[in-house]
Amino acid sequence: MATAASAPPPALTFPRPIFAAVSPHPFLQAHLSADKSAIRANGRAAHEFRTPGVNTGSLTHCNGSAVVRLGNTSVVCGVRAEILREEDTPGTSAPAAVDASGEVDDDEINEEGEDEIADLRLLVPNIELSTGSTPAHIPGNAPSTAQQSLITRIRTLLHSTQLLRARDLRITHTPPTNASDPDAAPESELKGYWVLYLDVFFLSLDGCAFDAAWLSILAALKHTRLPRAYFDDEYEGILCSDDPAEAASLNLRGLPVPSSFAVFEGRGEGEGEKGSDWVLSDPDAFEEGVCREIVTITVDQGTIRRVEKSGGGVVGRETMKTLVKRAVERWGVVEKATHGRA
Amino acid sequence: MATNMDRRRNNAPSGGTHAPVFARTLREPEYLQTLRPTRARGQNELRRIYLQTGIVPSASGSAYLEIPSSTSISSSTLIKPASSLKIVASIQGPKPLPRSAPFSPSLLLTTTVKFAPFATRQRRGYIRDSTERDLGVHLETALRGVIIGERWPKSGVEVVLTILEGDEDGWWGDAHASGSGWGLLNVLAGCITVASAAITDAGIDCVDMVCGGVAALVRNPDSKDGKDLIKILDPCPVEHRDIVAACAVGYLASRDEVTEIWMKGDVGSDPDALIEGATHASVGSLSVVKEVLLESLQAKFQKQIENSQGAQKRKAEDVEMTG
Numbered sequence: 001m002a003t004a005a006s007a008p009p010p011a012l013t014f015p016r017p018i019f020a021a022v023s024p025h026p027f028l029q030a031h032l033s034a035d036k037s038a039i040r041a042n043g044r045a046a047h048e049f050r051t052p053g054v055n056t057g058s059l060t061h062c063n064g065s066a067v068v069r070l071g072n073t074s075v076v077c078g079v080r081a082e083i084l085r086e087e088d089t090p091g092t093s094a095p096a097a098v099d100a101s102g103e104v105d106d107d108e109i110n111e112e113g114e115d116e117i118a119d120l121r122l123l124v125p126n127i128e129l130s131t132g133s134t135p136a137h138i139p140g141n142a143p144s145t146a147q148q149s150l151i152t153r154i155r156t157l158l159h160s161t162q163l164l165r166a167r168d169l170r171i172t173h174t175p176p177t178n179a180s181d182p183d184a185a186p187e188s189e190l191k192g193y194w195v196l197y198l199d200v201f202f203l204s205l206d207g208c209a210f211d212a213a214w215l216s217i218l219a220a221l222k223h224t225r226l227p228r229a230y231f232d233d234e235y236e237g238i239l240c241s242d243d244p245a246e247a248a249s250l251n252l253r254g255l256p257v258p259s260s261f262a263v264f265e266g267r268g269e270g271e272g273e274k275g276s277d278w279v280l281s282d283p284d285a286f287e288e289g290v291c292r293e294i295v296t297i298t299v300d301q302g303t304i305r306r307v308e309k310s311g312g313g314v315v316g317r318e319t320m321k322t323l324v325k326r327a328v329e330r331w332g333v334v335e336k337a338t339h340g341r342a
Numbered sequence: 343m344a345t346n347m348d349r350r351r352n353n354a355p356s357g358g359t360h361a362p363v364f365a366r367t368l369r370e371p372e373y374l375q376t377l378r379p380t381r382a383r384g385q386n387e388l389r390r391i392y393l394q395t396g397i398v399p400s401a402s403g404s405a406y407l408e409i410p411s412s413t414s415i416s417s418s419t420l421i422k423p424a425s426s427l428k429i430v431a432s433i434q435g436p437k438p439l440p441r442s443a444p445f446s447p448s449l450l451l452t453t454t455v456k457f458a459p460f461a462t463r464q465r466r467g468y469i470r471d472s473t474e475r476d477l478g479v480h481l482e483t484a485l486r487g488v489i490i491g492e493r494w495p496k497s498g499v500e501v502v503l504t505i506l507e508g509d510e511d512g513w514w515g516d517a518h519a520s521g522s523g524w525g526l527l528n529v530l531a532g533c534i535t536v537a538s539a540a541i542t543d544a545g546i547d548c549v550d551m552v553c554g555g556v557a558a559l560v561r562n563p564d565s566k567d568g569k570d571l572i573k574i575l576d577p578c579p580v581e582h583r584d585i586v587a588a589c590a591v592g593y594l595a596s597r598d599e600v601t602e603i604w605m606k607g608d609v610g611s612d613p614d615a616l617i618e619g620a621t622h623a624s625v626g627s628l629s630v631v632k633e634v635l636l637e638s639l640q641a642k643f644q645k646q647i648e649n650s651q652g653a654q655k656r657k658a659e660d661v662e663m664t665g
Contacts, residue, residue: 060411060425060507062460072399076506078460081362088357121355126468131456132432132502134400139454139502143350151352195359199459201504203430204398227362227420239365242420285400 024290029266032278042071042284049259049282049330050208052215052337056223063196064224068216071284072206077216079224080197083171083238086190089120116166116193118159125154125198127213133202134285150209153308154200157214157298161256161305163221168250169194171238173231191231192238196224207284210296211258218257219338224250256305257334258298259327262291263314277314281326295320297327351468361464364421367515374515379424381574381581382412388576388626393536393634395543403433403544407536409509412578422463424513424580427532428506431540435499443498448491449546450498453482455533457505463514477530484534484554484592484602490547499546503533513580523606524558524579527590530604531556534592535627542635550594552601553631555624557616558588559609573615575623589616593624 020027020041031041039045050071059065062078069075117123129147130139137144143151158164174188198220200213228246232239262283266275279295280287288294293312298305304324309315315323366373383389389409398404409427436449455477457466485501509525509532531554538552558577561584562570571586579585587607591600600621609616 059460061422061463065460074397076458078458080460080465082354082359082465083362084355084357084359088355090356121353124352124354126351126459128458128468130502131430131504132401132404132434132454132500133398135434135437138434138500139456140452148350155352195355197354197459197465201458201506203504204400204404204432206400225420227364229362232365235368237363239368240362240420242364242366244418244420247420 020286024286025267028264028287028290029275032264033266033276040280041286044282046278046280047326049333052334054215054219054337056219062220063226064220064222066216066219066223068212068219070208070212070215070282072204073208073212073284074203075212075216076201076203077213077220078197078199078201079217079220080199081194081224081226082197083229084120084122084193084195085238086192089193117162117164117169120193122166122169122193122195123155123158123164123198124195125151125158125200125217127151127154127200127202129202129205129209131201131203134205137205146209150213153210154213154217157256157258157306158217161298161300162253163256164196165251165253168226168248169196171229171231175233192229194226194229196221205285207286207288208260208282211260211282214258215334215338218252218255221250221252222338226250254300255331255335255338256298256300257327257331258296258306259323259330261295261297261315261323261326262287263293263295263312264291265293265312265314279315279319279323281330295323297324299324299327299331301331302328348468366419367421377419377421377423378513378515379412379578379581381578385572385574386622388623389578391535391627391630393539393630395539395634395638397430398432401432401434401544402436403540403542403546405431405536405539405543407431407532407539409532412581422514424578425462425507425510427509427528429529429532429536430504430506431533431536432502432504433499433540433544433546434502435544436494436497436546437499439496439498445496446498447495449489449494451482451486451489451491451501452498453478453485453501453503453537455481455503455505457508461505461508463510473526477526477533480530480602480604481533481537484552485537485541487599487601488538488548488550488552488594489541490549493547499544501537501541503537505529505533509578510580512585513583516583522579522585524577524585524588527556527558527588527604527606528577528579530554531590531592531624531627534602535624535631539631539635543638550597550599551628551631551635552592552594553624553628554590554592555620555622555627556588556590557619557623558582559586559607559616560584561586571610573619575619575626586610587616589613589620591617591620591624593621593628595621595625595628 053069055067059078063081064079130137171192172188173191225247227240229240262280264278268275296308392408395405397406407429411424411426459466509528511522511525534554559571560582562572587609589605592602
């Protein structure tokens with residue numbers, strides 16, 4: 001840094017925030033390679049996640065809602081249910097599946113019925129980042145690429161984990177008796193679907209947007225109660241009962257929890273030399289800015305549901321194994337947080 | 343529906359969806375009336391205000407305002423009760439304008455007001471509609487006169503408000519209620535108050551604290567001919583069957599100045615009384631804002647004093663720049 005180097009250059013010193021802003025990479029590396037106490041700039045150890053805080057049911061006009069906090073990241077998710085009438089659905093989408101699932105009550109994945117949710121777009125997840133939550137997303141512009149990719153990742157995870165059951169969303173009707181043939185068993189027919197709008201608003205963003213958004217959706221869906229809907233012959237439409245005792249919760253399939261990791265590639269002392277690497281759990285915005293390789297592992301209890309990895313080649317098979325272990329440990333913590341206060 | 347197609351977001355099914363209809367709202371009108379909320383406060387009594395600053399750490403200033411609804415949530419029905427008012431304000435900046443922008447001798451203020459899709463009884467879209475733009479313009483007028491913009495030449499500041507839950511235009515059981523826009527006045531007053539708290543939190547110089555307040559003329563439900571009007575402060579439109587006129591102001595209490603007036607309805611011969619009522623309401627909310635800001639300032643300075651005491655120590659802790 002010193003230009004006129006005749007005398008030994010005076011050591012250049014800065015207060016912490018300025019050092020972090022001027023040269024983020026060496027700043028984080030200095031923290032991580034400290035001998036005695038190797039902690040990240042935010043005071044966490046490399047393996048440490050932020051404790052999730054979950055608060056449900058605060059929004060009036062939603063069937064289910066949740067506020068999730070991960071450190072300085074805070075998210076609101078509202079689930080709103082509206083009705084899609086059968087005559088408004090394009091084409092015929094496996095009405096046969098209805099009769100079967102009316103009686104069959106098991107946890108098996110009903111293969112033929114499950115495409116309904118994706119085909120009819122019964123889940124409408126959307127994410128809004130430009131709420132002043134971060135200086136990078138200023139309102140007034142179209143959704144940024146980051147926001148669009150976040151929405152897509154959330155949607156594919158919703159569909160690939162088959163979190164919701166199509167049976168919970170169907171509205172069926174069984175006519176009392178058939179006048180011409182009183183002996184025939186009444187056949188239930190499909191009258192409509194519940195459509196769930198999942199709106200995720202970021203109040204404050206400090207890294208790990210995907211994890212936070214997903215957790216808020218999960219907590220809100222767990223809290224969601226749909227009123228009992230039935231087809232009314234007199235009204236010739238779908239009506240709902242406002243009795244809370246008749247309302248049903250959604251029967252979610254498992255609890256997939258994503259854990260994000262960022263790989264910090266240390267720089268060596270000399271030219272072309274490679275320093276050591278660190279894998280940081282649950283990176284914050286500052287760390288995300290310095291790291292290139294990001295790994296997101298979604299686990300449910302002990303099984304891996306999805307692995308996403310991009311940006312580099314540091315994480316090999318061995319590292320991946322330890323990351324999965326870390327993600328499984330994280331699952332336990334999140335499971336407690338969503339259950340404890342829900 | 344196809345015209346509302348937004349290619350950058352996930353869209354609803356193309357057939358369109360309908361909000362659920364509850365059977366009892368159609369079949370039992372008498373039952374419905376039992377759910378109608380009524381005003382329990384006095385004519386000059388405001389609703390309770392909850393305010394907190396500094397809730398968005400990544401912004402330079404932020405605040406959260408909540409006015410809980412006075413009606414208790416009944417557990418015997420799923421029909422949604424009257425909504426409360428919940429607004430988040432976040433300030434980004436002041437920061438330098440881009441090089442391409444023309445020279446500006448004072449701070450450029452941009453206000454954005456957005457309802458969340460779940461903020462109201464009818465679901466809202468993601469693209470800003472005319473109401474939201476209108477509210478944004480009203481808010482900008484209210485704030486522009488307060489900020490001392492000359493101290494930030496060539497810079498801009500973004501004031502972003504997200505309405506998580508908005509006051510309704512009237513009781514949902516009344517057919518004429520929706521679209522009348524009485525609720526918007528409350529939303530605007532809330533926006534002014536919370537934005538002003540956030541601006542102070544951001545440390546932007548202002549001539550005074552601006553605060554929002556609303557007053558309304560309603561028909562007295564107890565009178566016989568229904569011609570008798572009473573003036574109330576901080577009206578909750580859900581609680582009143584007939585609102586005749588309402589007025590929202592942005593008021594600077596210590597200078598006795600008004601930066602913004604929005605008046606609706608048939609004011610009659612004496613509009614000044616209504617405006618004065620609204621300023622009284624804004625003074626009420628100012629007392630809350632002042633207290634909250636004092637508290638947060640105290641917390642801030644406490645930290646600074648501690649830091650300056652440890653200044654000597656910190657000097658030694660300065661990080662040496664290597665690599």
